[in-house]
Amino acid sequence: MRVDHDIVIVGGGVAGATAAALLAQSGHRVALVERRRPASPDPSADFDPRVVAIAPGSAAVLAAAGAWDRLPDERLGPYDRMQVHAESGKIVFRASEHGLGKLGWMVEVPWLQAFAWQALEGLAGVELLAPSSVTDYSERTGHVRLELDGGKALRTHLLVAADGARSRLRRMAGIRTDLWHYNQQALVAHVATKRPNDGLAWQRFTDFGPLALLPLPDGRSSIVWSQPERRVGELRAHDDDAFLAELNASQDSPFGETTAATPRYSFPLIRRQARSLVSGRLVLLGDAARNVHPLAGQGLNLGLMDAAALAEVLAGWDGGSDPRRALARYERWRISGGSLVAGGIHAINEFTRAGPGRSLAGLGFSLAGRLWPLRETFVEYACGLDRDSPELARSAR
Ligand SMILES: Cc1cc2nc3c(=O)[nH]c(=O)nc-3n(C[C@H](O)[C@H](O)[C@H](O)COP(=O)(O)OP(=O)(O)OC[C@H]3O[C@@H](n4cnc5c(N)ncnc54)[C@H](O)[C@@H]3O)c2cc1C
Structure with a gap:
């Protein structure tokens, strides 16, 4: 049976497009299927309402994908300090105290997506299918068959669902999701x-x-x-x-x-957490895997860590052999990392809803601010530089 691609990624948001670039750079034949082709950004337009905080580890992943260095300085909002207040308590972080130049950058999502696509256009082994939508998929012996609108069919060894929080592929795969x-x-x-x-x-x-x-x-x-x-x-x-x-x-x-x-x-x-990230030859990535409350600015950062982790576990995969061992490693890695961050964010949001919880949180922030190892650990996690982060992200250190 002729198989068209090693990997088909459905969903060309920032997480999916970044994964496509990293996987193609490792020599895999990749197709990216996206419902809406991203428009070129307009430099004269005001800042888009969809801006996100990108951590240093994620910026390194985007740089490796060829997207980050295309962003002009006029569209990057760097920050080197962070302050979090609850009632009379607070915690303050400074990049220089942690050996970093920046704690992150505010960036518009449409610009990131457009530049990730521009990077893909110059890569060998990549097919961009947009506008195009997946209507169905089925797992066959040794491959997956995808049906696209317009009647086209694709065969692939591996299917990556990066189709967002309300992932249709996740639903079709029968992966259950916890919702809050x-x-x-x-x-x-x-x-x-x-x-x-x-x-x-x-x-x-x-x-x-x-x-x-x-x-x-x-x-x-x-x-x-x-x-x-x-x-x-x-x-x-x-x-x-x-x-x-x-x-x-x-x-x-x-x-x-x-x-x-x-x-x-x-x-x-809404917080969503997929109960598993893999089903046969299908793997979830980005918001399709989980989505989190924005209070810690971590949603896309987690998706970019997924993209780098998937590229890392598949680096030695030859396309033809069974990818499921590598996928099992990805699942263990990203379900634990993602759940830890998502659970922490969820707990803080719930705890600080009422006055007494906020007062206690403020006290906790002030105490934690004095405990250097705790602060350092927090910064490493928030910046995507902790030991559990993919190698590409840790290269930002
Ligand atoms: C208010 C707010 C603030 C936020 N702030 C931050 C922040 O500071 N930092 C941060 O890291 N994150 C932040 N986030 C989260 C972040 O925006 C998301 O996690 C991220 O954009 C998700 O990217 P994604 O590529 O996984 O999914 P998406 O951007 O949803 O992309 C999915 C893509 O799949 C395509 N698609 C869907 N179905 C199909 C189909 N059947 N066939 C083909 N294509 C399909 C869609 O067209 C879309 O392009 C914030 C979110 C909100 C709401």
């Missing part, structure tokens, strides 16, 4: 403040939920404010003055009052 509805939404907007944000990632656990002000390259901040669903509706309906008044009542960042805001968007918050 937070009854919260994340409200996002870009805001100007009295003083420019010069590279501080600031967060406070407010009465309504965690509120972050994260640096954009032009001195404004991107806010992510998780709140009860009903309140998000009200805040989105406010005019700018009323919205800024509410925001200023909850934020006491060093940048002073917020003075202007872009239109506001909101995203429902």
